[in-house]
Amino acid sequence: MTLPDRAALGTLHGKEAAIAPPLSTLGITLVVAPIDTDAFGTFTAETPRQGTMEQAARAKARAAIAATGLRHGIASEGAFGPHPYLPFTPLGQEVLLWHDAETGQDVIERTRDTRPNYDHHEAATPEEAQPFLTRINFPETAVIVAPSATCPPFAKGIRDHETLAATLSRATGKSFLQTDMRAHMNPRRMSVIASLATRLAQRLSVPCPQCHAPGWGLLATDPGLPCGECDTPTRLPAFDIHGCTACGTTDRRPRPGTADPAHCPTCNP
Ligand SMILES: [Zn+2]
Ligand SMILES: [Zn+2]
Structure with a gap:
C-alpha cells in the first residue's frame, strides 16, 4: 500500500485544525486549497446544496485537487436539522471523504451527532437574546442574524456583543438568530470533524487484502441476529x-452471540 505524502483539503473554514493531526500520523501533510466551498452550498438561505452530502463532499475534494494539482483530496460536508424520530432533538450529520483522482476511489467516514450546537431564537434586543446566547456558548460559538428564517442574513460569524447589538438594531422588530454551523465558528462541530478524521486515518491505514489500496x-x-430465546x-446486525x-x-463476517428477546418480533411483538 502506498499513501501519498500530501493531500489537498478543500476548506474556507479552518477544518485543517481538525483533520491535519490524524492524517499526519500517516505521514500525510494537508495542502489547504482555499476554494469557495460556499459555492457548493451554505447552511443559511443563500445557496442550497445540490445533490447528496457525499456528492457535495466529492465535488469539494475534486475542486481542491484541481486547485493544487495533487492526486488526492479531502473534504467534509455537514447537514443539520430536526431529528427524524425524536421530538425536540436536533440531529447533525457529517461526511468526511477522501478522493483519489487517478482511480476514482472514495474512502468515506460518516457520523451522526445527536448533540450538535444547532439552535435558533427570535429576539429584538441583546437582552432578549441572552438566554439563547448562554445556551449556545456565545461567543465561542458564533451567531448569524437574519431578518427571518428564510431570508439571507444581515451578518454571519458574529462573535462579540457590540456587533450583535449593532446588527439587531438594523431590524424593525425581531430578528432571527441562529448558531453559525461553519466549522471554525462552531467548536462542537469542529470536534465532531476531528473524531471523524481520526476514524478516516484509521481506515486509510488498512490496505485491501486483494488490491492493496x-x-x-x-x-x-x-440485519438478522437471531433471538436468544426463540x-x-x-433487526439487529x-x-x-x-x-x-x-x-x-x-468480506461478510457473522457477528457472534444472539439478540436480547426485547428486540424479537416474536417474543416482544
Ligand atoms: Zn481492493
Ligand atoms: Zn424471540
Missing part, C-alpha cells in the same frame, strides 16, 4: 460487511 474497513451491516431473526471501495472486494 488504502481504506479497507466496515462498509455496511446485514431463534427468530431480529447479524453480519459485518468489510470491503474495499477500489476493487469491490467484500
Whole structure:
C-alpha cells in the first residue's frame, strides 16, 4: 500500500485544525486549497446544496485537487436539522471523504451527532437574546442574524456583543438568530470533524487484502441476529460487511452471540 505524502483539503473554514493531526500520523501533510466551498452550498438561505452530502463532499475534494494539482483530496460536508424520530432533538450529520483522482476511489467516514450546537431564537434586543446566547456558548460559538428564517442574513460569524447589538438594531422588530454551523465558528462541530478524521486515518491505514489500496474497513451491516430465546431473526446486525471501495472486494463476517428477546418480533411483538 502506498499513501501519498500530501493531500489537498478543500476548506474556507479552518477544518485543517481538525483533520491535519490524524492524517499526519500517516505521514500525510494537508495542502489547504482555499476554494469557495460556499459555492457548493451554505447552511443559511443563500445557496442550497445540490445533490447528496457525499456528492457535495466529492465535488469539494475534486475542486481542491484541481486547485493544487495533487492526486488526492479531502473534504467534509455537514447537514443539520430536526431529528427524524425524536421530538425536540436536533440531529447533525457529517461526511468526511477522501478522493483519489487517478482511480476514482472514495474512502468515506460518516457520523451522526445527536448533540450538535444547532439552535435558533427570535429576539429584538441583546437582552432578549441572552438566554439563547448562554445556551449556545456565545461567543465561542458564533451567531448569524437574519431578518427571518428564510431570508439571507444581515451578518454571519458574529462573535462579540457590540456587533450583535449593532446588527439587531438594523431590524424593525425581531430578528432571527441562529448558531453559525461553519466549522471554525462552531467548536462542537469542529470536534465532531476531528473524531471523524481520526476514524478516516484509521481506515486509510488498512490496505485491501486483494488490491492493496488504502481504506479497507466496515462498509455496511446485514440485519438478522437471531433471538436468544426463540431463534427468530431480529433487526439487529447479524453480519459485518468489510470491503474495499477500489476493487469491490467484500468480506461478510457473522457477528457472534444472539439478540436480547426485547428486540424479537416474536417474543416482544
Ligand atoms: Zn481492493
Ligand atoms: Zn424471540
